[in-house]
Amino acid sequence: MTQSPAVLKEPWQDLGRQREGAAFGIWVFLASELLFFGGMILLYTVYRVENPQAFAEAARETDIWYGTINTAVLLTSSLTMAVAAQGAEQDWRRLAVWCLAATALLGLTFGILKGFEYAEDIRKSLVPGPGFPLQEPAAQLFFALYWAMTGLHAIHLTIGICLVGRLCLLGALGRIVLRGNPQVEVTALYWHLIDVIWIILYPLIYLPGRAS
Template sequence: MNTTTTIEAGLVHQQFDDIGQQREAAKLGMWIFLATEVLFFGGLFLSYTVYRFVYGHAFVEASRKLDVVIGGTNTAVLLISSLLMAFAVRASKLDQRRMLTGLLLGTAFLGCVFMLLKGVEYHKDYVDHLVPRMGFKWEGADPGNAELFYWIYFAMTGLHAIHVTVGIGILLVLALLAWRNTFSNGNHNTIEIAGLYWHFVDIVWCFLFPLLYLVGHR
């Protein structure tokens, strides 16, 4: 706690004793926000769990129509974007301005790749008549419950896609600010908590991919 340098002391807001306490408070605030996000997505995961138990067979059938290659590729894209984000946080702590800007742009770019693939996939779902209330057609045994699966699929991936979009926006603003040298000399708190958000969005997808695309065995 006593490692605060003169430059860092200038960053401390008046309600905090030192820079260490200020950084800890920012991270704690972000983790509490992420706990609310867990419960936000949790409602959808709960619906998924209940309906999967009740209509397990229909869910397995419905899931097989999803494009597992796009879903799996998107998982890899997000995992690699998380790696870049982790390095961005590291660069911000080391005061590497160019590296930080580049890594933030790289992370945002992979976020855009994810959204692009998701868009291609949604379009494919539409063409295949898998979108509920928009020409949904099902040849299999249980059309009502298959449609329910697709409601849940679009709600969960849609909410996740909104989070990715927000994340891309945050990353682009931070990249601009980083280029203007805003986060130098120990002022890297913002980058760190934005990183926590991005990694959280990645974690959500780590659950969505197997639960939606790999229901039962293919």
């Protein structure tokens, strides 16, 4: 039986230091990503305060069913990712691999559903520009931010699916050691970032104007 490659990589000489370095690096990266999304959310907030009626009217045009189902899908994927990370830490390879596969499939499901939602938005001409169906000019600002924020989130999701899928494949083939591997922790934190961002976007995009 062949031995799996060692987890410790150059230039690190201690596994604990390597994990600390990887964790520090990903937290710095996540902070920069949150600042980036935070700027877009701040812009959304300013325009919404200035144009509450137009934003509420525009938000009512979004498909809350797609948004709610996708929220449930992504929250479930966060659970499977957490179980995968715990399984890797306990050296339960099969559990970790299966949960990584489930996480990637749930992420892919989110992307497919979002694609259907985008197609519906395009069919309804909810794209800023000529032929936009809503009369309020600020409604186009809402949908400009909608496409920008959800599109950027979709890019991050695609990257996350690739990272999780890679870990799953290498783990299933026995090409990497999952226990104590910083790649698992880094990937899990990145995936949770994707979830957190969507949890923030969901009420901003789908809920305004629904109660009236």
